Amino acid sequence: MTNVGFGMHNRACPAGFYLSPPTLQVCSPGTAIFNTFATVKSTRMKKIAVIGAGTMGNGIAHVFAMNGYAVHLIDISESALQKALATIGKNLDRMIAKGKLEETAKTETLDRITTMTAIAEGVADRDLIVEAATENPDLKRKIFQEMDTHAPAHAILATNTSSISITWIAAATKRPDQVIGMHFMNPVPVMKLVEVIRGYATSDTVTSTIMTLSKELGKTPVEVNDYPGFVANRILMPMINEAIETLFEGVGGVEEIDQVMKLGMAHPMGPLQLADFIGLDVCLSILQVLHDGFGRPKYAPCPLLVNMVAAGKLGVKTGEGFYRYDPATREKEVAPFFTR
Numbered sequence: 001m002t003n004v005g006f007g008m009h010n011r012a013c014p015a016g017f018y019l020s021p022p023t024l025q026v027c028s029p030g031t032a033i034f035n036t037f038a039t040v041k042s043t044r045m046k047k048i049a050v051i052g053a054g055t056m057g058n059g060i061a062h063v064f065a066m067n068g069y070a071v072h073l074i075d076i077s078e079s080a081l082q083k084a085l086a087t088i089g090k091n092l093d094r095m096i097a098k099g100k101l102e103e104t105a106k107t108e109t110l111d112r113i114t115t116m117t118a119i120a121e122g123v124a125d126r127d128l129i130v131e132a133a134t135e136n137p138d139l140k141r142k143i144f145q146e147m148d149t150h151a152p153a154h155a156i157l158a159t160n161t162s163s164i165s166i167t168w169i170a171a172a173t174k175r176p177d178q179v180i181g182m183h184f185m186n187p188v189p190v191m192k193l194v195e196v197i198r199g200y201a202t203s204d205t206v207t208s209t210i211m212t213l214s215k216e217l218g219k220t221p222v223e224v225n226d227y228p229g230f231v232a233n234r235i236l237m238p239m240i241n242e243a244i245e246t247l248f249e250g251v252g253g254v255e256e257i258d259q260v261m262k263l264g265m266a267h268p269m270g271p272l273q274l275a276d277f278i279g280l281d282v283c284l285s286i287l288q289v290l291h292d293g294f295g296r297p298k299y300a301p302c303p304l305l306v307n308m309v310a311a312g313k314l315g316v317k318t319g320e321g322f323y324r325y326d327p328a329t330r331e332k333e334v335a336p337f338f339t340r
């Protein structure tokens with residue numbers, strides 16, 4: 001991709017947002033027309049570390065291990081690591097049941113994952129480290145300083161952050177040219193997109209390595225620039241926040257709002273259920289980054305979202321958000337707070 005944006009929003013796109021087929025290319029505001037696909041070459045990366053074993057970390061470790069990479073999965077919480085292994089096992093079983101994976105691949109995949117609690121030990125011999133810890137800016141800077149101290153000089157340091165500035169995280173290290181955003185989508189084993197975010201100093205080599213590596217994982221990378229929320233959450237989070245406002249103002253109930261967006265807009269899942277899957281704490285953090293980063297009231301988180309996070313109703317991961325989830329069957333019903 002050529003560099004897009006950075007204040008150059010003055011040239012009109014000659015033919016709407018897309019050119020006619022056969023070459024589907026996107027017109028970026030203010031600069032050239034770009035194409036997101038490049039030739040796949042092997043990156044020769046073998047050893048990966050994933051920091052954070054929660055919703056995203058377990059999925060990222062799953063995908064790397066399934067594709068033959070040796071993975072160190074690191075979390076401060078031993079119970080999060082055990083839960084992650086159990087989730088990966090269940091998700092591999094689901095793929096086997098659907099005929100998408102050979103039975104033998106389950107053991108091979110799990111054997112490639114080693115769990116650890118110390119970052120220093122876990123990153124020491126790695127080629128790539130993907131940070132997927134809690135969405136907290138100060139925590140991420142601290143983790144990146146530790147990664148930078150202990151990882152080999154050649155290692156690429158990537159973050160799965162949903163919204164926090166890659167440039168700002170990179171500035172905490174002595175290798176900002178080797179820091180990049182590698183934003184996987186949830187659930188990682190299923191979703192094709194990797195949003196690849198180039199920080200201010202990220203080098204061309206590191207960017208093309210991560211684009212190639214994403215393809216080796218069977219994903220489709222799309223390169224974007226580093227502004228709050230990037231592309232995915234800049235667009236998704238205001239929609240989720242507006243769905244919560246719509247509920248808060250009593251325009252519709254939980255199921256009604258989700259049904260309108262599923263049946264009317266062909267979304268596979270309603271925005272409130274999607275918020276539950278993402279985690280309401282994660283949604284709140286992203287909205288705060290958008291609100292702080294742009295200073296516009298339209299990104300202010302709905303007070304209902306703020307209250308739900310304060311009450312510990314974080315969605316699927318805590319068993320209740322807008323819906324309540326049966327831990328065994330994953331069946332859902334509207335949470336009692338919204339039916340009273």
Ligand SMILES: NC(=O)c1ccc[n+]([C@@H]2O[C@H](COP(=O)([O-])OP(=O)(O)OC[C@H]3O[C@@H](n4cnc5c(N)ncnc54)[C@H](O)[C@@H]3O)[C@@H](O)[C@H]2O)c1
Nearest residue numbers: 052053054055056075076080132133134135161162186278
């Ligand atoms: N949830 C989503 O749908 C989604 C999608 C894309 C990106 N993301 C991003 O991925 C990242 C992780 O999100 P998540 O939903 O998996 O969060 P999560 O709350 O499910 O998991 C976070 C994990 O990080 C661990 N952790 C916290 N501090 C740590 C430290 N110092 N060292 C090691 N581990 C630490 C926690 O113990 C926890 O297991 C965030 O940056 C988030 O914005 C989330």
